[in-house]
Amino acid sequence: MAKIEEVRVPDIGDVETVDVSEVLVSHGDMVAEGDSLITLESDKASMEVPAPFPGVVQEIMIAIGDQVGEGTVIAKVKVGDRQADGAPDPVQKEEETAHVPRGRSEQGEETEPIPSAVAAPPKSLPQASGPVPKAGTLAHASPSVRRFARELGVDLNQVAGSGRKGRITQEDVKTHVKQRLSQDAKGPAAHSGSFLPEMPVVDFARYGEIEVKPLNRIRKLSATALHRSWLHVPHVTQHDEADITEMDAFRKAEKETAARKGVRLTPLAFMMKAVVAALVEFPEFNASLDPSGENLVLKKYFHLGVAVETPGGLVVPVFRDVDKKGVHTLAKELAEVSGRARDGKLRPADLGGACFTISSLGGIGGTYFTPIVNAPEVAILGVSRSSMKPIWDGAEFVPRLMLPLSLSYDHRVIDGAAAARFTTYLSGVLGDIRRLLL
DSSP: OOEEEEEEOOOOOSOSOEEEEEEOOOTTOEEOTTOEEEEEEOSSOEEEEEOSSOEEEEEEOOOTTOEEOTTOEEEEEEESSTTTTTOOOHHHHHHHHTTOSSEEOTTSOEEOOOOTTTOOOOSSOOOOOSOOOOTTSOOOBOHHHHHHHHHHTOOGGGOOOOSGGGOBOHHHHHHHHHHHHHSOTTSHHHHTTTTSOOOOOOOGGGGSOOOOOOOOHHHHHHHHHHHHHHHHSOEEEEEEEEEOHHHHHHHHHTHHHHHHTTOOOOHHHHHHHHHHHHHHHOGGGSEEEOTTSSOEEEOSSOOEEEOEEETTEEEOOEEOOGGGSOHHHHHHHHHHHHHHHHTTOOOGGGSSOOSEEEEEOTTTOOSOOOOOOOTTSSEEEEEOOOEEEEEEOSSSEEEEEEEEEEEEEETTTOOHHHHHHHHHHHHHHHHOGGGGGO
């Protein structure tokens, strides 16, 4: 005799509650013992909760986003009827028999298996006949198909089902992936982010007064370049500190001499020379990947980009042949080019050809940050505000001026050990500028 049984969340370990990230069944679904019902997700892992017995789902007691703990009722399942006691799911049976290599068709005509080694590929991708599920509804698919889709990162609500009553099969998921991959890279899908989920459209005016301010040209161009770099470059950031006590003392001692030449001597000019010394020592940082991604283009010149804040946003003018220029010359160029940038008078030639970029927030504040690599460069150095810190010299704590460094790099080209060596070497040069003479 059929009866209704409750399915509860089992032991979930040493956490009190976890989030429901997926509901894998819906009302009326027949489940076998061991079929996944829901997926739970914590900060560290995810787990699927299986059905402890076969039956037909009568009611779902939770929803995506709910927090549940051990003993929470997941669903009510009808057990004990003919189908729950072992009769096969007619939809599942239909999908399974579709792959039987030899049998009889509905007309009774015997079919012959096609050897997989000689089977000809279809001339075009098969098209699913069923509708794509509407937003907010649960796609009709078995737990195994849902698991397969999750492994490929496919949203089942975008897949058309070819099975009975629009049920999504594994072949439908494969077809969907092939279609998305075969779309023209210049088509609308590529510009909308392909497999990236779309951002929701929010009417902010519903919640209060707003003002719409269009982005200026500089911010639009920057947004495109930064987004492209973030999507294509696997970023890692290495943080370090440089002791610039002696460097800053020397800079201040040279201020009067520089002023007589009409130059304002800033720490950034010294940093540029130190960065070039590090690039000479570690040439893979002064490089770019070619378009194939199989070759590294090592550059024999040293052009540095320096991010400059302007009223319209950040721009990155390029300073050429930094290795051939002295600190005074670089300081003078920094002042001239930064002024032209703020006045909107940079030329196209001022913005191209950088090998490496420096982004300095030293005049504003902060400690560390994660600058985005300016691809096709492979690394960028972020510099924050220096501060006095007590540093142990082996006998006592002494006050030292420490400069925070943040090196972001393309992990396809540079590994963590190389990045750590780069910042260590750079810190050494900044700590003793006499090394620039070697």
